Amino acid sequence: MTSATTAPSSACAPRHRVAVAGASGRMGRMLIEAIRASDDCVLVGALDTAASPAVGSDACAFLGFASGVPITSDPRRGLDGAEVLIDFTRPEGTLAHLRTCRALGVRAVVGTTGFTDAQKAEIAGAAQDVGVVLAPNMSVGVNVTLKLLEMAAKALSTGYDIEIIEAHHRHKVDAPSGTALKMGEVIAHALGRDLKDCAVYAREGVTGERDSSTIGFSAIRGGDIVGDHTVLFAGIGERIEITHKSSSRTTYAQGSLRAVRFLAGRGAGLYDMFDVLGLK
Known part of the structure; x- marks a missing residue:
């Protein structure tokens, strides 16, 4: 494996500290790869279910280098030091992560689908304390x-x-x-x-x-x-x-990073991709 110091960087750009949920899944890996290639985002946390065999391994091992960010099933550990969580998992897992985000003051970009009305209401409640971008498609x-x-x-x-x-x-x-x-x-x-x-x-x-x-x-x-x-x-x-x-999930990852940048410096509130893209 190569050194983590080979990651793209920009001395002038602000570094958005990002955690990714579902880190060993297809979308999670796509997000990690997009963060890795970004000049203004850095991976600081990676979450997955306790049953995942990837727990304990380096989040960037699939890319062939050591990032120093282990995949964990502990939300508090995974969100420690993060400014924003990107979550494309399942409704129950996303809600559990959001509760921790709310407690720690971490913003969230949520691309999970299949929420019930009651679950959407819980997300709106979390958005009273932290900024949340919720969209069924980040493209x-x-x-x-x-x-x-x-x-x-x-x-x-x-x-x-x-x-x-x-x-x-x-x-x-x-x-x-x-x-x-x-x-x-x-x-x-x-x-x-x-x-x-x-x-x-x-x-x-x-x-x-x-x-x-x-x-x-x-x-x-x-x-x-x-x-x-x-x-x-x-x-x-x-x-x-x-x-x-x-034709590729790359579009979802790139849209998610635009949502991360949108949330930077913003207060609590529930936003969508129309807000992010200025379409309202």
């Missing part, structure tokens, strides 16, 4: 797509049926994806509706004629698809499709 492109969907929904508010189709890899455990649900929320809000009242998540058998006020969802799972999302506005004589396709 800059996805969030620009959300803004386009908001504009399209307002212009196509009558005469168009709306369907959201998403595809992900075989290992994804929740459906529809958090990004698809966020798309539905953005569209419903633009139309003056509540997604809870107009979403249709499944169709089978004799379903009857389509209700034009609904927003339909379809989920595909297979292979190693990183994430594809298409929103179809189907009218009479024409249809408009707005699509975003991810």
Whole structure:
């Protein structure tokens, strides 16, 4: 292994001290690699579940060098010295980490999906004490797509049926994806509706004629698809499709680092990627 001193650095740039949850997972490793390549962020903590065989090993071992940052299952130890935690794990784990963040005054960037309304309320509670960026998708492109969907929904508010189709890899455990649900929320809000009242998540058998006020969802799972999302506005004589396709999780990692930089110097509050990208 090479020395940790070979990491990129900039004498002039501020160094954002970052901890990563789920450090041995696919997204965790992508985040660690992005931090490693960054000029203004440094890895100071790495968290994983107690059952992970990676606990106790160096967080950057998979990159072939020693960072001196061990992977731990102890949130307080993993967050010691961190300014921001990036968490793309599971709802229960994220909430446990956020409780520690709140106690220690550590900000958080949360890309975890599948939260219940009660869990979202707990996140909002934590944001009363620390800055939290919560977004189901940290990709800059996805969030620009959300803004386009908001504009399209307002212009196509009558005469168009709306369907959201998403595809992900075989290992994804929740459906529809958090990004698809966020798309539905953005569209419903633009139309003056509540997604809870107009979403249709499944169709089978004799379903009857389509209700034009609904927003339909379809989920595909297979292979190693990183994430594809298409929103179809189907009218009479024409249809408009707005699509975003991810070929790498790198976009999520880079968006997360933009969220880290956004939180620097900010106080408590619940933010999203529209705040980070200035799209509001």
